[in-house]
């Protein structure tokens with residue numbers, strides 16, 4: 287029976303059963319058991335409106351954009367172009383020109399490292415990241431530093447998985463040319479004080495990039511309030527198709543940056559003697575874009591904007607609290623990542639048990655969790671563990687699903703420990 291669940295912490299009503307109906311996959315089964323999807327930090331599920339949008343594009347107006355004078359191309363171009371303004375409003379950028387479509391967070395970071403970075407980072411300079419970065423916010427900067435003879439500096443974190451701000455302040459110097467930090471950690475759940483991180487860097491005129499791959503779905507992102515110079519996120523983590531993502535950059539920075547890739551669309555004129563580039567954002571969008579999926583991204587962001595955001599957030603926080611309390615009450619379970627500010631991501635280890643074995647056991651119960659390093663090997667190294675079991679929740683998850691997880695963990699301990 288459908289019911290309105292009352293959040294046990296905030297007492298705010300959030301109609302979980304109603305939002306669950308928007309996601310067809312949640313009605314499904316895994317190994318014959320009702321699916322419990324707790325791998326949201328890897329990718330979110332897609333609502334029917336997004337699926338319908340993709341089907342509509344391919345069924346009714348599949349065409350390349352910006353080049354055709356015919357009806358289908360015009361229709362596809364209009365549907366595509368409007369997404370830029372949906373994204374602009376979603377993150378409160380001051381202009382559509384600051385919105386570049388990329389294939390995901392990874393590409394957003396690589397774009398900035400290889401254009402802004404290559405132009406502005408020189409031998410002897412320093413780039414700062416934090417100890418809790420996803421590999422995609424480490425490796426592109428390492429590659430840049432290696433190429434340029436620069437040094438990558440790392441802001442340490444404490445045993446709770448929180449950035450040590452005093453150490454960050456000490457790292458900032460005249461040598462620092464760029465700071466790139468994660469908004470919300472995918473393996474620990476920590477929500478970082480990015481506004482303060484940006485403010486401190488700006489005191490020294492150092493630009494800051496924010497990896498909002500997780501932050502985009504757990505927090506309200508306002509790039510003007512944050513005053514970040516660059517911010518990137520992936521569509522697939524925010525109810526939209528894979529292969530989509532957004533790079534936000536401040537106009538003056540984007541204008542001064544060299545292009546990323548060469549090809550069609552990013553040029554204004556091509557002569558064998560010299561090519562002139564298109565204006566932003568097109569300068570950074572070479573070739574035929576991911577038309578269908580970007581149109582789907584518009585539908586995904588519109589869907590999310592239509593949800594009761596405060597209610598959704600309160601519900602996720604209540605799920606986090608509930609799961610954290612229940613898990614840590616189990617003998618032998620240790621939470622990894624206990625920051626004060628957390629999104630609904632719970633990472634844990636179980637004494638004497640391999641995370642992968644637990645993940646496979648839970649899978650037999652229809653429960654999808656993620657196990658391993660979560661592309662954050664340095665985080666695992668700091669905690670001296672090979673990996674964690676991670677359950678990450680979105681607003682369509684329920685307390686009953688968490689009860690099943692707890693039951694599953696208890697069973698795993700009983701059966702796998704012998």
Ligand code: PLP
Pocket residue numbers: 327328389390391392393420422423468470471472497499500520
């Ligand atoms: N940064 C964080 C914090 C992430 O969680 C992820 C994906 O899990 C990424 C970056 C990379 O995102 P993508 O693989 O969509 O490019």
